[in-house]
Amino acid sequence: KNERPRRFMDAFNHIDESLKTIYRDMTKSSKHPLGGNAYLSLDDSEEPYKGGMKFNAMPPMKRFRDMEQLSGGEKTVAALALLFAIHSFHPAPFFVMDEVDAALDNVNLLKVCNYIQQRSRADCQCIVISLKDMFYERSDSLVGICKDVGTNSSQTMTLDLTQYDKKDEKKGKKRSRRAVSEGGTPSKRQALELSPAPTITTQ
Numbered sequence: 601k602n603e604r605p606r607r608f609m610d611a612f613n614h615i616d617e618s619l620k621t622i623y624r625d626m627t628k629s630s631k632h633p634l635g636g637n638a639y640l641s642l643d644d645s646e647e648p649y650k651g652g653m654k655f656n657a658m659p660p661m662k663r664f665r666d667m668e669q670l671s672g673g674e675k676t677v678a679a680l681a682l683l684f685a686i687h688s689f690h691p692a693p694f695f696v697m698d699e700v701d702a703a704l705d706n707v708n709l710l711k712v713c714n715y716i717q718q719r720s721r722a723d724c725q726c727i728v729i730s731l732k733d734m735f736y737e738r739s740d741s742l743v744g745i746c747k748d749v750g751t752n753s754s755q756t757m758t759l760d761l762t763q764y765d766k767k768d769e770k771k772g773k774k775r776s777r778r779a780v781s782e783g784g785t786p787s788k789r790q791a792l793e794l795s796p797a798p799t800i801t802t803q
Contacts, residue, residue, distance in 0.1 A: 623681035632660035672703035694725035
């Protein structure tokens with residue numbers, strides 16, 4: 601009985617501190633270098649099991665308000681920050697995110713993309729289901745699933761984008777764009793627009 605509150609508070613304190621850092625990183629920009637503020641609070645800190653828990657998030661340059669009054673994009677960013685904070689306590693090998701960018705505008709989408717890309721290179725693998733080009737451009741690989749009417753089966757199309765990153769690092773973005781006009785190796789963005797039919801496997 602005494603061990604349970606201690607373990608709970610260890611997890612709570614870790615997630616709360618991680619949440620503050622992650623939310624600040626996900627919301628800061630050149631205009632708002634300090635980012636926003638997010639934190640968890642307990643209704644009863646002495647007996648946490650007797651009360652609830654509150655999650656508060658304040659985007660940059662906005663006053664404190666209830667979570668229900670935030671916009672859809674602001675709620676999405678806050679929820680993702682909390683998700684990553686929980687993950688930091690007991691990391692899972694990978695995430696599967698299903699259209700988490702649906703309510704995001706381009707500004708917040710870019711912040712989320714950059715953060716997920718950063719985390720993917722550090723300590724986790726993210727599988728994102730998305731309809732936004734910005735996610736595609738920052739991915740290591742793309743997987744598309746479609747229906748083959750002729751065989752009445754599903755087809756999986758894959759495209760490895762890391763090869764274009766390596767070419768860009770060697771030649772630079774400007775030289776890569778010039779290479780495309782001369783028939784050379786395209787950049788990642790151009791690969792998405794100009795690439796031939798990707799590898800297809802029938803399932």
